[in-house]
Amino acid sequence: MKMSKIGLVIGREYMSRVRKKTFILLTILIPILVVGLMFLAMWLGIEKTKHVKVLVADPNGLCEGEIFIGQDENPPATFYFYEDFVDSADFAGRADFQEYDVLIALNPEVITNKKIGGLYREQPNSETTTYIRNKLELRLEEYFAKHKGVPLETYREIRTPTHFKLKALDDSPDKELQEIAQVIGLVFSIFIFIFILVYAAQVMRSVIEEKTSRVVEIIVSSIQPRKLMMGKIVAVGLVGMTQFLIWIILISVFMVVLQSTIFPDFSDPSNWQGIAETGNVPGQIQTAMETSGERSIWADAIYHHVDWVALIILFLIYFIGGYLLYGSLFAMIGSAVDSETDTQQLMLPVMMPLMFSYLVSIMIMGNPDGGTAIAFSHIPFSSPIVMLQRVATGTVPFYEVLISLALLIATFLMTTYLAGKIYRVGILMYGKKVSWKEIIKWIRY
Amino acid sequence: MEMLRTENIVKQYAGHKALDDITISTKKGEIFGLLGPNGAGKTSLIRIINQITGPDSGKVYLQGKEIKREDIARIGYLPEERGLYKKMKVKEQALYFARLKGMSKQDAKKKLEEWFEKFEITSWYDKKVEELSKGMAQKIQFITTVIHEPELLILDEPFSGFDPINTELIKSEILRLKESGTSIMLSTHNMNSVEEICDSIALINQSKLVVNGSLKEVKERYRTHTYAVQFKGLMFGFANALFASFALEHSEQIDEDRAIAHVKLLKGNTLNDLLRTVMPVVEIEAVNEVIPTMNDIFIRAVKGETEEGGDENE
Structure with missing residues (x-):
């Protein structure tokens, strides 16, 4: 079977890269690192909210030996009751009290002076402290309700929190949600920035390698220089895609394997404090502080607000577009120099828009639909980095994405065309230190 | 083809x-x-x-x-x-x-x-x-x-x-x-x-x-019409006989009474004319045309000399 020449070039470039030890190592190590860090973060998170045993000294039996726990709650503390006074010496010394972390004194005067005090062995975190306080307060309120003749069921119904939400008139999403979505978008921007830089630099290095090993003239006597360059760019791009794909697969597999074997509890989202959403079960009592506001908004943003499918698809499209644009420029530079050390001066004008886009994407945080953001998400040299961040907020009209993509495609067609012309001349030019002025002249050769 | x-x-x-x-x-x-x-x-x-x-x-x-x-x-x-x-x-x-x-x-x-x-x-x-x-x-x-x-x-x-x-x-x-x-x-x-x-x-x-x-x-094309003439006799007599129709490029003495002279034909003279001119003076042992080497041709061409006999006459 005869392969097309560009196919042969792609095949060689691709195989020589994916067989490299560094590629294999990186492709396997990154998912291990990512999954490892994720589990480390989870593990640290769980460690922080260590379950606390609370001993409630309730000589008058105000609590009647129980505290109401909602059915979907994940309490950071459990309450135990002791129907007598417990003093600090007993709590410190008595063997049967050693298992409790916190002692709460519910003195009879609490009905009148509303003062509750306690002791801890090791300070519980603020979340747990708040939880303990809320539960006890609630229990006291229930006590009052009962004594004022309100049935417990009625009281609990009254106490069910109201879901309150303000919505913008023009249906634009919540500002806070948008900001979180933009942070997620920024992460994508940074990824695109890094990947474009890494893979475009690989193209450049590969061009320089072919030039310095003097193999390039033999190759271009068999295949047009433009095709050789395109084959190289496509192959490196495919290597990048392969790496993404393997990462996604490996990360998923590692997650599943770890979840089902080593840490079955960790990966259950209900164990992650606050990230799990609190459902609205009738009859369940929630206090306002129970789940911290920030966290539930994060969860809301991650689970409902961000359109992951669109984001990932656009990530790939913009990565390809941006990579082709910058890859061709880097190939151009590679063709013009004799060694990698000569690239620095030529790199500056190419690196500048890339670095600048990165800065813009940080600058427009909080204002994803401002003039700067709109402008730079259309300029092809910055759109791959800036647009994703805006897309994540979900406020970008579809036509803007189309315009930005059309401009990006038109530009990379132009840059690959020009790069091809320059590449053709550059690869056969040895021993000459060139400037951009010189390079521009080559277009007309 | x-x-x-x-x-x-x-x-x-x-x-x-x-x-x-x-x-x-x-x-x-x-x-x-x-x-x-x-x-x-x-x-x-x-x-x-x-x-x-x-x-x-x-x-x-x-x-x-x-x-x-x-x-x-x-x-x-x-x-x-x-x-x-x-x-x-x-x-x-x-x-x-x-x-x-x-x-x-x-x-x-x-x-x-x-x-x-x-x-x-x-x-x-x-x-x-x-x-x-x-x-x-x-x-x-x-x-x-x-x-x-x-x-x-x-x-x-x-x-x-x-x-x-x-x-x-x-x-x-x-x-x-x-x-x-x-x-x-x-x-x-x-x-x-x-x-x-x-x-x-x-x-x-x-x-x-x-x-x-x-x-x-x-x-x-790059012939210089130069001949190497090996003879027995006096170099002095040989050189004198050449007169204006031939140019003596250079010569070397082989032993006491024998020499090789490189002679260039001028003004449409032939080898026969050369031989006729020098035969009365010396005893000729061998005559060879001096063929230019590629190296000579290369150097002459690059220096911009014309073909056919170089830059001397014409």
């Missing part, structure tokens, strides 16, 4: 002309030498023939038909700046080059085995190029140039950079390929090898074609 013809090739690079109206033609089955000093435009012309760059104007014909992209499969090219992928295995690399030239994988494998067996280097298959010595890499380089059995072989400075043993090997391979019908074009500085193996030459100097033709024709 004509193999390759370039017609009025012009190539201009920002401000300087690399090739100025170059028209050359090579015959099928001959070895054609493309000569010229550094920077004359040889490599530019070779790159245009290989379709690596295009001419600004002018055309290239292969066996009478204007050259097309597909024709590169019929050409084998060894550039002056040559090398191999250092990290790639020898066999994979050779196969890659062969397939780029349009060979199928099977054919390429078969041919490769033939060549490797011929050069007795089959043990190198799985070696990376960086593990080979320079001489070994040169052999691989040559194989990759000829593996697809090109009709036209273009070698840019084939003898530079090769060690003497490989130079001999390649010279004999070039001659063997010629025997089997391959047309060869080579550029070189090495005038000895031109005399040894070239049938025709073209000399380019400062972007222009200066000399062109078969080796015999060129030598004929």
Whole structure:
């Protein structure tokens, strides 16, 4: 079977890269690192909210030996009751009290002076402290309700929190949600920035390698220089895609394997404090502080607000577009120099828009639909980095994405065309230190 | 039969002309030498023939038909700046080059085995190029140039950079390929090898074609009508007899009464006239025409001297 020449070039470039030890190592190590860090973060998170045993000294039996726990709650503390006074010496010394972390004194005067005090062995975190306080307060309120003749069921119904939400008139999403979505978008921007830089630099290095090993003239006597360059760019791009794909697969597999074997509890989202959403079960009592506001908004943003499918698809499209644009420029530079050390001066004008886009994407945080953001998400040299961040907020009209993509495609067609012309001349030019002025002249050769 | 013809090739690079109206033609089955000093435009012309760059104007014909992209499969090219992928295995690399030239994988494998067996280097298959010595890499380089059995072989400075043993090997391979019908074009500085193996030459100097033709024709054209006369007698008498019709270029004494004198015929005089003039004075032992070497021709052409007898008279 005869392969097309560009196919042969792609095949060689691709195989020589994916067989490299560094590629294999990186492709396997990154998912291990990512999954490892994720589990480390989870593990640290769980460690922080260590379950606390609370001993409630309730000589008058105000609590009647129980505290109401909602059915979907994940309490950071459990309450135990002791129907007598417990003093600090007993709590410190008595063997049967050693298992409790916190002692709460519910003195009879609490009905009148509303003062509750306690002791801890090791300070519980603020979340747990708040939880303990809320539960006890609630229990006291229930006590009052009962004594004022309100049935417990009625009281609990009254106490069910109201879901309150303000919505913008023009249906634009919540500002806070948008900001979180933009942070997620920024992460994508940074990824695109890094990947474009890494893979475009690989193209450049590969061009320089072919030039310095003097193999390039033999190759271009068999295949047009433009095709050789395109084959190289496509192959490196495919290597990048392969790496993404393997990462996604490996990360998923590692997650599943770890979840089902080593840490079955960790990966259950209900164990992650606050990230799990609190459902609205009738009859369940929630206090306002129970789940911290920030966290539930994060969860809301991650689970409902961000359109992951669109984001990932656009990530790939913009990565390809941006990579082709910058890859061709880097190939151009590679063709013009004799060694990698000569690239620095030529790199500056190419690196500048890339670095600048990165800065813009940080600058427009909080204002994803401002003039700067709109402008730079259309300029092809910055759109791959800036647009994703805006897309994540979900406020970008579809036509803007189309315009930005059309401009990006038109530009990379132009840059690959020009790069091809320059590449053709550059690869056969040895021993000459060139400037951009010189390079521009080559277009007309 | 004509193999390759370039017609009025012009190539201009920002401000300087690399090739100025170059028209050359090579015959099928001959070895054609493309000569010229550094920077004359040889490599530019070779790159245009290989379709690596295009001419600004002018055309290239292969066996009478204007050259097309597909024709590169019929050409084998060894550039002056040559090398191999250092990290790639020898066999994979050779196969890659062969397939780029349009060979199928099977054919390429078969041919490769033939060549490797011929050069007795089959043990190198799985070696990376960086593990080979320079001489070994040169052999691989040559194989990759000829593996697809090109009709036209273009070698840019084939003898530079090769060690003497490989130079001999390649010279004999070039001659063997010629025997089997391959047309060869080579550029070189090495005038000895031109005399040894070239049938025709073209000399380019400062972007222009200066000399062109078969080796015999060129030598004929660059005749200086100078003869080496070996005689017995007095040098003084010999020189005096020459008078104005002949010029004594130089002379050397062999022993006490014998010498060799290089004499140039002037003003339409013939060898017979020369002999008639000097016979009364000395005893002639031998007469040979002084044929210019390619080296002489090269230097004279580059210095801009005219053909046919140099710059003295006319």
